[in-house]
Amino acid sequence: MTAVLVLVLLLMTSSARTARWTALVLWPVIAALVWQGAPYTGTSLNPARSLGPALLAPLLGPYWVYVAGPLLGGAVAVAGFALLRDRQVLTAKLFHDPGYRSTLGTSLAVSAAAADRVGSEARVR
Numbered sequence: 620m621t622a623v624l625v626l627v628l629l630l631m632t633s634s635a636r637t638a639r640w641t642a643l644v645l646w647p648v649i650a651a652l653v654w655q656g657a658p659y660t661g662t663s664l665n666p667a668r669s670l671g672p673a674l675l676a677p678l679l680g681p682y683w684v685y686v687a688g689p690l691l692g693g694a695v696a697v698a699g700f701a702l703l704r705d706r707q708v709l710t711a712k713l714f715h716d717p718g719y720r721s722t723l724g725t726s727l728a729v730s731a732a733a734a735d736r737v738g739s740e741a742r743v744r
Contacts, residue, residue: 620652620664621692622699629700664689 627648631641652664663669669685 620656620660621689622696623652623692624648624664625693625696626699629696633700633703660685660688 624645627644628641631637631644637644649664656664661669661672663685666686666689669682673679673682673685
């Protein structure tokens, strides 16, 4: 489940055309993963969320699967994405405001509205 989620995220943010739609695409992907994965995982996409019931049950024996699964799934997705060498992950923000530096860096263009907003804020200061 994590592999699918991470791979969709990486693929969506690797194109300037699709980056702004990442959040809208992830909702149906997560809904489908929850719908299809619930019988097998209890709809656990978050190992921390699985820890509480495991501690209360107390059934810590199978908990390792909820930790190892997402880690391995994420690694598989990144390895699969790395095979697509012509792709570069961009920052997926709706508005690329030059006034707020992105910690991930981006080569996406700044929207005109964000540039105007930053310009007007600079004049006010």
